[in-house]
Amino acid sequence: MASTAVGVDIGTRTVTVAEVKSSGSQTQVTNFGGAELAPGIVREGEILDTAAVAASLKELLAAAKVRSKKVWLGVANQRVVVRQIDLPFMPEAELRASLRYQVQEHIPIPVEEAELDVHVVEEFVSEDGQRHQRVLLVAGHQDMVASHVEAARQAGLKPVGVDLNPFAVLRVMGETSPVMEGSQVLVDIGGGVTNVIVHERGVPTFVRILVMGGDLITEALAAGLNVPREEAEARKRSMYLGLGDDVADRIVAEQANSFVNEIRSSLDYYQAQTGASRLSGVVLTGGSALLGGLADRIAEVLRLPVEVGNPFRRYPPTGTVYGPEELAQVGPPLVTSIGLALGGLE
Numbered sequence: 001m002a003s004t005a006v007g008v009d010i011g012t013r014t015v016t017v018a019e020v021k022s023s024g025s026q027t028q029v030t031n032f033g034g035a036e037l038a039p040g041i042v043r044e045g046e047i048l049d050t051a052a053v054a055a056s057l058k059e060l061l062a063a064a065k066v067r068s069k070k071v072w073l074g075v076a077n078q079r080v081v082v083r084q085i086d087l088p089f090m091p092e093a094e095l096r097a098s099l100r101y102q103v104q105e106h107i108p109i110p111v112e113e114a115e116l117d118v119h120v121v122e123e124f125v126s127e128d129g130q131r132h133q134r135v136l137l138v139a140g141h142q143d144m145v146a147s148h149v150e151a152a153r154q155a156g157l158k159p160v161g162v163d164l165n166p167f168a169v170l171r172v173m174g175e176t177s178p179v180m181e182g183s184q185v186l187v188d189i190g191g192g193v194t195n196v197i198v199h200e201r202g203v204p205t206f207v208r209i210l211v212m213g214g215d216l217i218t219e220a221l222a223a224g225l226n227v228p229r230e231e232a233e234a235r236k237r238s239m240y241l242g243l244g245d246d247v248a249d250r251i252v253a254e255q256a257n258s259f260v261n262e263i264r265s266s267l268d269y270y271q272a273q274t275g276a277s278r279l280s281g282v283v284l285t286g287g288s289a290l291l292g293g294l295a296d297r298i299a300e301v302l303r304l305p306v307e308v309g310n311p312f313r314r315y316p317p318t319g320t321v322y323g324p325e326e327l328a329q330v331g332p333p334l335v336t337s338i339g340l341a342l343g344g345l346e
Contacts, residue, residue, distance in 0.1 A: 004022075005019070005020055010073070013214075013287070016334050016337040017064055020341040029338060030318050032337070041053055044192040044193055046077050047144075047148060054150075054153075058155040071158070072162075072340045074337075075140055075163075081109065083136070083139075084136055088132055088133075114139045119167070165340075168339025169335055172335050172339040183279055186309075188289075191214050194288075196209075198270050214287065217256065218233045224248070225251075237290075239252055242297065256291070260301050284298070290332060295308055310331040311332075315342075
């Protein structure tokens with residue numbers, strides 16, 4: 001029996017949509033598309049102009065010929081908190097039912113103003129012999145989540161679920177092979193938000209949401225060269241990090257180095273935690289992952305193998321006019337929307 005689901009990712013600079021279909025043991029991407037958002041509509045993952053987002057989303061769905069009105073949405077911004085905490089063991093249904101009464105001390109948001117979710121990482125027995133579980137707790141401001149839901153509704157859609165974007169990325173790109181040793185790092189780089197996920201065979205052990213992305217480079221170029229933002233963006237996309245020594249090259253190198261150092265700091269924090277396993281490699285996704293030379297720079301700083309991920313290797317598209325090279329270019333920005341759709345199949 002076949003089933004379909006649609007994921008919508010409202011990013012800082014783009015909105016993307018993906019439709020997936022599962023039939024038997026095969027899951028494919030049956031439809032996808034993306035559209036640029038005007039500056040100021042979404043800032044660092046937060047919607048500022050709901051009507052404008054809805055209008056862009058409505059046009060995109062029509063252009064992509066997505067007919068289903070039921071969609072799964074995702075969020076990731078500075079108003080989302082992800083914490084790893086230890087709680088007494090209880091069945092998942094009981095855990096979720098009692099979550100609001102257990103987590104207030106762990107989050108900087110009043111529980112009555114938060115949307116909560118939880119992902120069990122592992123179970124363990126404490127030194128006193130008590131059974132516990134380690135979980136990733138997710139808390140988002142209700143009004144922020146509501147703005148995403150409202151944008152979808154104004155576009156004529158019926159949101160049926162809201163997920164954390166890092167979990168969507170993990171569904172698509174997480175390596176779950178039993179022969180893999182160590183923990184894989186996924187880094188999804190958008191215009192204003194970057195998600196860093198560490199996981200071991202598909203189980204997330206660390207999530208950090210960085211409120212920074214490719215826009216830092218674009219804005220620095222626009223200011224440093226005194227050119228419009230559109231020109232700076234086009235210039236950035238044509239450059240290769242580490243080559244050249246003019247003003248633009250130095251601006252890009254400085255901003256990229258600052259960005260890479262933030263990723264390294266996040267991973268240093270993870271590895272300082274008790275029980276952290278060694279890191280095996282890094283996969284980059286998101287629109288800004290395609291900056292020439294960025295993967296090489298991250299590999300140099302982290303001393304790990306780094307590759308740019310392509311979701312279509314695992315979930316092949318159907319009926320597309322794109323060739324393999326084109327799919328490798330359009331794939332990274334679509335990872336989150338594909339992952340959100342996959343969540344709808346679960």
